[in-house]
Amino acid sequence: MSQNTVRLTMAQAVARFLSVQKTVIDGETVPIFGGVWAIFGHGNVAGVGEALHGIKDALPTYRGQNEQSMAHAAIAYAKANFRRRFMACTSSIGPGALNMVTAAALAHVNRIPVLLLPGDVFANRLPDPVLQQVENFGDGTISANDCFKPVSRYFDRITRPEQIMPALRRAMQILTDPAECGPVTLSLCQDVQAEAYDYPESFFAEKVWVPRRIMPDADEFATAAAALKLAKKPVIIAGGGVLYSQASESLAAFAEEHGIPVMETQAGKSALPHDHQLNMGSVGVTGTSASNALAEEADVVLAVGTRLQDFTTGSWALFKNEDLKIIGLNVQAFDAMKHNALPMVADARVGLEALDAALLGWQVDSAWTSKALREKEDWLGAADAALAASNVELPSDAQVIGAVQRGRDRATLVCAAGGLPGELHKLWRADAPGSYHLEYGFSTMGYEIAAGLGVALAKPDADTIVMVGDGSYLMMNSEIVSAVMLGVKLTIVVLDNSGYGCINRLQMATGGANFNNLFRDTRHQTMPNVDFAAHSASMGANAKKVASLAELETALKESKDHAGVSVFVIDTDPLITTDEGGHWWDVAVPEVSTRPQVNAARDAYVKALKAQRAG
Numbered sequence: 001m002s003q004n005t006v007r008l009t010m011a012q013a014v015a016r017f018l019s020v021q022k023t024v025i026d027g028e029t030v031p032i033f034g035g036v037w038a039i040f041g042h043g044n045v046a047g048v049g050e051a052l053h054g055i056k057d058a059l060p061t062y063r064g065q066n067e068q069s070m071a072h073a074a075i076a077y078a079k080a081n082f083r084r085r086f087m088a089c090t091s092s093i094g095p096g097a098l099n100m101v102t103a104a105a106l107a108h109v110n111r112i113p114v115l116l117l118p119g120d121v122f123a124n125r126l127p128d129p130v131l132q133q134v135e136n137f138g139d140g141t142i143s144a145n146d147c148f149k150p151v152s153r154y155f156d157r158i159t160r161p162e163q164i165m166p167a168l169r170r171a172m173q174i175l176t177d178p179a180e181c182g183p184v185t186l187s188l189c190q191d192v193q194a195e196a197y198d199y200p201e202s203f204f205a206e207k208v209w210v211p212r213r214i215m216p217d218a219d220e221f222a223t224a225a226a227a228l229k230l231a232k233k234p235v236i237i238a239g240g241g242v243l244y245s246q247a248s249e250s251l252a253a254f255a256e257e258h259g260i261p262v263m264e265t266q267a268g269k270s271a272l273p274h275d276h277q278l279n280m281g282s283v284g285v286t287g288t289s290a291s292n293a294l295a296e297e298a299d300v301v302l303a304v305g306t307r308l309q310d311f312t313t314g315s316w317a318l319f320k321n322e323d324l325k326i327i328g329l330n331v332q333a334f335d336a337m338k339h340n341a342l343p344m345v346a347d348a349r350v351g352l353e354a355l356d357a358a359l360l361g362w363q364v365d366s367a368w369t370s371k372a373l374r375e376k377e378d379w380l381g382a383a384d385a386a387l388a389a390s391n392v393e394l395p396s397d398a399q400v401i402g403a404v405q406r407g408r409d410r411a412t413l414v415c416a417a418g419g420l421p422g423e424l425h426k427l428w429r430a431d432a433p434g435s436y437h438l439e440y441g442f443s444t445m446g447y448e449i450a451a452g453l454g455v456a457l458a459k460p461d462a463d464t465i466v467m468v469g470d471g472s473y474l475m476m477n478s479e480i481v482s483a484v485m486l487g488v489k490l491t492i493v494v495l496d497n498s499g500y501g502c503i504n505r506l507q508m509a510t511g512g513a514n515f516n517n518l519f520r521d522t523r524h525q526t527m528p529n530v531d532f533a534a535h536s537a538s539m540g541a542n543a544k545k546v547a548s549l550a551e552l553e554t555a556l557k558e559s560k561d562h563a564g565v566s567v568f569v570i571d572t573d574p575l576i577t578t579d580e581g582g583h584w585w586d587v588a589v590p591e592v593s594t595r596p597q598v599n600a601a602r603d604a605y606v607k608a609l610k611a612q613r614a615g
Helices: 010-019 045-053 067-080 101-110 144-151 161-175 218-229 240-244 248-258 289-297 348-358 366-387 397-407 420-427 447-458 470-475 479-486 501-509 532-538 549-558 596-609
Strands: 005-009 021-025 028-031 033-038 061-063 086-091 114-120 154-158 183-189 196-200 207-209 234-238 262-264 279-282 300-304 325-330 342-345 412-416 436-439 464-469 490-496 542-545 565-571
Touching (some): 005 010, 010 021, 010 045, 010 161, 010 183, 010 196, 033 045, 033 067, 033 447, 061 479, 067 101, 067 114, 067 436, 067 479, 101 114, 101 144, 101 183, 144 183, 154 161, 161 196, 218 300, 218 325, 218 342, 218 348, 240 248, 248 348, 279 289, 279 366, 279 420, 289 366, 300 348, 366 397, 366 420, 397 420, 397 490, 412 447, 420 464, 436 447, 447 464, 447 470, 447 479, 447 490, 470 490, 479 565, 490 532, 532 542, 532 565, 549 565
Parallel strands (some): 033 086, 086 114, 234 262, 325 342, 464 490, 490 565
Antiparallel strands (some): 021 028
């Protein structure tokens, strides 16, 4: 049977295909790709660059300043859209492509969809070795792009133009699959990008992708429901899957109906509003005293949409009840079965609603719920004290968080890595799903500012605030230029503690000497004194160095309606952290040392290891 065809280059086929993929948001059919981030080089400018130019009105192209940071912006866009919409990124070969590998790993760990389109060497190999080609002495098929393989959910190298059809179809399956979604890398050989092929017109028909909601297996569901009915001290851990499933209302209804306290992971924070009476706040290493006190006693943990990584489980030493059972409600069986859990492989919203119906009329003993309410009240008092302003010369991170919250009480907060996520996890008061945007799965310094741009593009009507330390700012700040260029509204608060304060505190806690983290403890002839306000102003931001918490709070209030990018810099203390809440974290201490501080830390470490569960 003959088909109508259209003759296009492979790159043109990619661009046209992406432009006709759609989804439904709030009843409206919209493009599923929010655009393409691009930095052009010899490996993609002639093929992909020309193709994107030809379709720029249907599929917008954004120019990044660094391949890693533009991919971070794309990932943040998808996360802010609860994985309903996403973006693509294209680079040249060699260093341009490899710059995106860190971002690919971030997306892989966090289960976030992003399409990566790095250029590759010539499929015909006639000009080999080309500029920026990484040659393998023993394998002629390998290029730099093979580095994407372990951090991609799906990888394909396109060496013929017709190969792009099954590759793109497979890419869309992965990008929209709730269990498998993550980064997809299609490595585009630069000569093949420019080769033409007669593609069937049906390949470019509009396709609408809607989220798949996985129903629970009958046996797994029955086992989970039975375990909950027998629970005396159950808790719920809400992970990012609650947000991606848009299950916040179902979670609240389930918790209220059965009197079960809820605690949140970094990815799951904002699943419930902070002032919901059963929201105990963060759990684990960076947890509130309320959550962790309940977790220690819990006999059943309903883990919804979480990977149960070590920060959540307190390195598997938080849960102290010998009869503990974990129910893993997750779309991904790999996660549902962690820590010997009773798996319930299902969509979070579907699973919660099904359990709610099965437990109709059942409530946990009121004494357990009452204990949760008392623990939360005690925690809120401690949190208020940590957030309160004072006239100290160098405020703590917690005090800066308090000033930001008072200055912009309804903002969407963006952060990643370092000491701030721990304080924010405990102390930031999120009021709506998605208003807390943290990358802590891969804990990637440098994500923050680029992510703020991605969130602002995804939520143009939101008040987006990035909180970032000086260390992360110095690692990656170039997307300030992109944010200014695109005219997005974005506020950045830089906390300058003159170094890597978080790791310095960890170094001290494990008995180490202050070494190579704070500027004052590094090898130097001149102490750095970076003017972050002047630096960000040079990139087009409205920037100011503030001298106090009160001045920061005032500046945030006054700039709330300002357009464009605003940057406020404040000096902070690198050593102060919130003592209340928290839990031990397994960071191995040297078994042998000539320093008594390390030996003392090792003794404490060995003692703490005894609390870890064996299975």
